[in-house]
Amino acid sequence: MDIRNALIAQNYASNLAATKAQPTAGAALTGAAQDFMATLRQSEQAAMTAMTQGGDPHTLVQALAQTELAVQTAVTVRDKVVEAYQEILRMPV
Template sequence: MSTLGFNPYTALNTPRPAEGTKTAGQAPEAAGSKFAESIADFRTTMQEAEQTAIQTAVSGADPHAMVEALTNAELMLDAVVTIRDKVVEAYQELLRMPV
């Protein structure tokens, strides 16, 4: 079974450096690159699932590979939807704050 390109639970298990070790310029760049990397992984996973499904439908390729690719795509989509919901919820909380 292939591994998922993006694991939403990795962020929970990775150790974080101490607050004093980061400089002001490093934090936004690192966050931006991680975000861009995650988007690229999401796009790649969706394209792989689509290509595998097309190959299975057209040439009768391995159906197990199709199921695996679609399952990975479903997990990735669920993670992205959860992240989007959290971002929208945080934005709504900001709007509710008194000024």
């Protein structure tokens, strides 16, 4: 009887992590969207500073490169989502 209880307790402890709340895909997408918007805001601020106050051109170029990378990433993710959606539509019912 004691061995059974020990095995049950051990299995319960090993499976306890599966019952905890996991971050959802929606939370991950929200975080990614917020990071994307923050990158765009920083780049816009760097551009405005460079244009109006004679800011550092190196900072402007770096901000524009980060923005370009963020936009390319967003477009790639969008393309993958559209492709997955089209694959779902092609599935036979």
